[in-house]
Amino acid sequence: MVHRVSFYPVLLALAALMVSGCGSSSSEGTGSADAVPYRIMSDEEIFPLFDPYVIPEEPVFDIVTSLGTIRVKLYKETPLHRDNFARLVAGRMLEGTLFHRVIDGFMIQGGDPGTKDPRTPQEEYGMRDLGYWIPAEFVEGIRHTKGALAAAREGDDINPDKASSSTQFYLVQSEEGCKHLDGSYTVFGQTVEGMDVIDRIASVPRNARDVPDEPVKILAIRMVK
Secondary structure, three states, X not given: OOOOOOHHHHHHHHHHHHHHOOEOOOOOOOOHHHOEOXXXXXXXXXXXXXXOXXXXXXXXXXXXXXXXXXXXXXXXXXXXXXXXXXXXXXXXXXXXXXXXXXXXXXXXXXXXXXXXXXXXXXXXXXXXXXXXXXXXXXXXXXXXXXXXXXXXXXXXXXXXXXXXXXXXXXXXXXXXXXXXXXXXXXXXXXXXXXXXXXXXXXXXXXXXXXXXXXXXXXXXEEEOO
């Protein structure tokens, strides 16, 4: 039986992430006068951007990054991944995350909620999601072409069914470099504009962990149609 994840836990997780950034910044033994004041969240922060259960069959999203905008269309043939991505976008769960792994001639990967927190050490990048997996949706004819949007996942040793991460995704920069992933990782969308932005991100200077020297951030994701 396919497990359908409710949108409400996603909103609760979003609220928890927001609250975790508030509170005292003082060291042990200092008084409350040094605490960072709480602020009142706006309606836009509390309520979703749109109803994720009322979306087009193949919705289109703009992924606005610090290096440009990538427009992607999600496939109707992969409804579990499509609907999950829509819920994440509606709840702003991906905003502020980084493209934490970029490899020129291969792909760019992002969506780890832990990368929102500047205190997260780089060796932990890519280790977090929202605590659930999405069943694989392999579709004949949908491949890792340039600009393909696909879901990251844990390795076969602990994930033999090849289920996808709840939040982490990647965009194909090179079809030749990613063709061996066909049938092993779910492709659920395709870039329709902004291939040059994918190339730009893939080619930024990076360290030995493939983490960009200068953070490449997802500033916003919006459904455009």
